[in-house]
Amino acid sequence: MKLLEERIRTHGKIRExxxxxxxxxxxxxxxxxxxxxMGKEFLRLYQDCGVTKILTIEASGIGIACVAAQFFDCPVxxxxxxxxxxxxxxxYTSKVESFTHGRVYDIIVSKEFLLPQDRVLIIDDFLANxxxxxxxxxxxxxxxxxxxxxxxxxxxxxxxGGDMIRGMGVRVESLARIKSMSVENGxxxx
Amino acid sequence: MKLLEERIRTHGKIRExxxxxxxxxxxxxxxxxxxxxMGKEFLRLYQDCGVTKILTIEASGIGIACVAAQFFDCPVxxxxxxxxxxxxxxxYTSKVESFTHGRVYDIIVSKEFLLPQDRVLIIDDFLANxxxxxxxxxxxxxxxxxxxxxxxxxxxxxxxGGDMIRGMGVRVESLARIKSMSVENGxxxx
Numbered sequence: 045m046k047l048l049e050e051r052i053r054t055h056g057k058i059r060e061x062x063x064x065x066x067x068x069x070x071x072x073x074x075x076x077x078x079x080x081x082m083g084k085e086f087l088r089l090y091q092d093c094g095v096t097k098i099l100t101i102e103a104s105g106i107g108i109a110c111v112a113a114q115f116f117d118c119p120v121x122x123x124x125x126x127x128x129x130x131x132x133x134x135x136y137t138s139k140v141e142s143f144t145h146g147r148v149y150d151i152i153v154s155k156e157f158l159l160p161q162d163r164v165l166i167i168d169d170f171l172a173n174x175x176x177x178x179x180x181x182x183x184x185x186x187x188x189x190x191x192x193x194x195x196x197x198x199x200x201x202x203x204x205g206g207d208m209i210r211g212m213g214v215r216v217e218s219l220a221r222i223k224s225m226s227v228e229n230g231x232x233x234x
Numbered sequence: 235m236k237l238l239e240e241r242i243r244t245h246g247k248i249r250e251x252x253x254x255x256x257x258x259x260x261x262x263x264x265x266x267x268x269x270x271x272m273g274k275e276f277l278r279l280y281q282d283c284g285v286t287k288i289l290t291i292e293a294s295g296i297g298i299a300c301v302a303a304q305f306f307d308c309p310v311x312x313x314x315x316x317x318x319x320x321x322x323x324x325x326y327t328s329k330v331e332s333f334t335h336g337r338v339y340d341i342i343v344s345k346e347f348l349l350p351q352d353r354v355l356i357i358d359d360f361l362a363n364x365x366x367x368x369x370x371x372x373x374x375x376x377x378x379x380x381x382x383x384x385x386x387x388x389x390x391x392x393x394x395g396g397d398m399i400r401g402m403g404v405r406v407e408s409l410a411r412i413k414s415m416s417v418e419n420g421x422x423x424x
Contacts, residue, residue: 073309073311073347074296074300075309076309077307079300102296110301111301120263122293154262157262
């Protein structure tokens with residue numbers, strides 16, 4: 045998606061160690077007009093798939109998922125990272141390793157919101173090592189729901205997540221796929 | 235707002251200890267059509283205030299804020315609860331006590347996204363003891379920005395937060411204000 049690639053090129057900041065900061069428009073400050081265009085693109089890609097629920101993970105996937113869900117005319121569920129008093133009862137759970145935070149955490153979704161008859165599109169802001177996406181896929185499969193695919197804003201295609209998830213037979217559509225990036229040479233897209 | 239009150243009445247679940255579960259439509263599964271109506275109502279209330287930024291806090295405020303921001307035609311910033319590698323450099327920070335999680339945590343916003351010339355509307359899903367809102371207000375004031383007010387989905391008016399924040403001279407508009415609630419008698423609105 046040219047619009048997102050262009051924004052990454054002009055407003056993304058590359059840091060040492062493979063870190064791409066897109067916090068001026070994607071995951072701290074959020075450009076909801078850009079999210080609308082991304083939502084339309086996700087709809088174009090998945091419009092014939094009968095999506096009944098969009099599943100994302102807190103926190104930075106939520107904004108993109110909610111704006112996109114308006115085009116799909118379906119609700120969003122976000123997987124929570126910590127079990128709180130407000131989620132009682134039965135939940136589906138899986139483990140996610142966060143390289144940003146340097147730890148492993150549980151993610152959960154209430155069983156009542158993910159049903160066997162659901163056709164689920166997963167939306168998230170980043171795909172790098174694939175741990176979060178793998179965890180979300182497990183939630184969908186544990187529920188016996190149908191996984192339609194994943195819609196990702198930014199895929200770091202030089203990291204193994206995308207290949208791993210596609211190798212599992214899951215459809216993954218990323219709006220911007222980064223082939224390589226460096227402080228010296230900037231971002232190159234696939 | 236009748237639509238939200240009605241949804242709370244029909245789909246909210248009251249638990250012992252003053253817990254209101256609205257996770258089927260507001261803060262776990264999210265009804266984005268309802269969020270659109272809430273966004274329109276926030277716009278009706280604050281449309282003459284020249285809002286340039288909507289500020290919310292992760293995680294459950296983000297969806298409502300992003301959908302509402304489309305009507306205000308402005309970006310959203312969400313305060314983060316944990317300092318990660320991805321936020322380097324200067325941040326505004328304040329402390330928030332979570333009664334749900336039973337702990338105190340820091341919230342942060344990058345200084346580059348909250349500017350003295352900004353006119354900020356804070357949006358969040360719940361107002362009860364007021365700790366999160368107070369923390370967000372401090373971020374706005376530390377930035378030297380103008381606080382237009384707060385737009386809240388559900389205010390537990392029987393808890394002290396709303397009175398406390400209004401007593402600070404801050405405009406607070408809550409779409410549903412709960413006067414009292416109990417497992418036996420259900421929810422009564424103000």
